[in-house]
Amino acid sequence: MRVTLIIASMGAGGAERVLAILANAWVAQQWQVTLLTLDSGDSPPFYDLDPQIQRRSLATSGPSVTLWQAIGQNCHRLWTLRRAIADSRPDVVISFIDQVNILTLIATRFLAIPVIVTERTDPNCHVIGKTWELLRRCTYPWADQIVVQSLTVKQYFPPRLQSRIRVIPNPVLAPRIDAGSGKFHRDAPSGRSLIAMGRLGPEKGYDLLLQAFAQVCDRHPEWTLKILGEGSLRGDLEALGDRLGIGEQVHFLGLVKQPYGWLQQADVFVMASRYEGFPNALCEAMACGLAVIATDCPSGPRAIIRPGVDGILVPSEDVEALAAAMHHLMSDPIARQKLSALAPEVLTRFSLKTVLGLWESAIASVISGAGLNSKQSNP
Template sequence: MRLTLIIYSLTYGGAERVMSIMANYWAAKGWQITILTFDDNKIPQFDLDSRVLYTPLGIASKSPNAIIGIYNNLNRIGTLRNAIINSKPDVVISFMSKINAITLLTTRWLNIPVVISERSNPIKSYLGGAWKQLRQQTYPFADRIVFQTKIARDCFPLELQNNSCIIPNMVVLPPIEKQSSDKVLRERSLVAMGRFVPEKGFDLLLQAFAQLNNRYPEWTLTILGDGKLRPELEYLRNQLGLSDRVYFPGMVKNNYDFLQQAEIFVMSSRFEGFPNALCEAMASGLPVISTDCPSGPREIIRDGIDGILVPNEDVSALAAAMERLISDEEQRKSLAVRAPEIIERFSVEKIMGMWEEVLAEVITDFSRMEKPTKNLTP
């Protein structure tokens, strides 16, 4: 099998991590895997199997106005089209809304089956009017649409839902053998992680933690990640009097070093797609607290069994749940014991089996259609 996988980049992010896992899994089976990215980063954030052909196309430049935007998109389509043709795929798989739309335009006349995947909440994620319209016009071209949750799928018209399936993210067993012996967290630590963007709700987390400041002075909060909101979050932390209690170590090489040493994981997101960070924390055996945001956490956490769900964007409820676990070691242990069951519920083998079923169906359906022989000349 020859597959070409397309995404904006392979830098820090959940969708990027999932695509790298998929590529490595299939490469290990002897499949010929090509990853095409829009950025020009020669070294991906995630480790790739040496058999994966990784090609950054360098077509991610921003457009200062509409005219240049049209030119850039035409250039992207031409460059991407040639790269897809050269990779000679049996199926193309694309991640993320904008990349999906461009990929569907690019492959429109290539007679190659295309599977696209939405990786966030379609209602909450801001695309802009032009991109929403382009998504509406191009998504019917897809041979199959993969959603991570039912909530995300239900946001789309019925005709697209009928040509879709739901495949959650896989959960990878923490690399225990690679754990560092170095101490990366102080004792009594809560941990969170993600991009420093509004949807992750780290401002809400800081406000909630501030409510516990005086009652639990021995506890600290570490938020892994980085992004455009770092200055605002640092300012809020200092304004709340938490400069010696909250740490922002940035993007780290191995999240598991921190997860293994933490006491509690907290996810404060306003919305999600299917949060990898939450899954990784549970796989590491951490008791977790998450906002019941759209979408993902409710499909992952079994409330009261392996984690706690709190109302979305409710600072007081988030603070109460944090205090509940901080003050009750037995409940922390009870949730932690059940949390690693997520590894079996969303195992790599199970999730990749679902992807392979989709590929087999798409190829079969495509071969039955009366289409001219593939013409892969530029």
């Protein structure tokens, strides 16, 4: 099997994490995997990739100053991508994330190569701009299959595409700790800790998390809040913590390649997102046996957490409800233990074997022609 994977870059992110897991697993099955990225490739991949994966950076990303420059750059990007795909001679192409999906569908038009596009967040909430949205509506009918992570995202698309959409969750891997990871924790603040993890962007709701923590931290002075991740809002969030008077109890730890050591030494995981796709961080925390709290935001958490069984769901963007749930678990070690005992079942529910089976069924479908649409007809 020859599969070509396409993504903008291989930095830190949920889509990149899932791509790396799938690519490594398929190489282990003796598949020929080609990875095309649109960036220059100057930065190494954030996630480990098997050396047998054939990587090629197309160096086609970058800003445009004028309209004509944008048109010329996009024509060059599409032509370069089309040639690279053709050169890889794939049995199937799989692209990741909305704008890359659109470019891939245009670049492969009339190449007679099956294409699967994957949405990695909730398009009901994630705005990509009017032009890109129009292009998505025009090009997604050309896809042989569309992979989404939840039924909520599936329902975003029109009825004519529903038969071509598959819901495939992210795989969850068993936690591991690198030999040297313990050094991070010997210097960490002592006492109990809440932990959160993810990109420091507005959709992740860290401002809500800080406000909720500010409501409970006086009653729990021995507790700290650790935040793993990096992003454009870090400075704003640090300033917010200072304004709320919790700066001394909140620790921004930046990007961590292997977060399992931090997760396994925390007491409660909290996710305050405004919207999600299928949050890897939540799954990884549960795999580590953490009691978890998550907002019942559009797409993701409700498909993962079994409320009252292995986690707590609170209404989205409700700071008071989030604070109450945090106070409950911070005060009650028995409640924490009850939730944490069943949380690792996420490893069985979303095992790599199960998710690979779903992906391989989708790939077999488009290759056999069962999922193909009339790509050879005129637009």
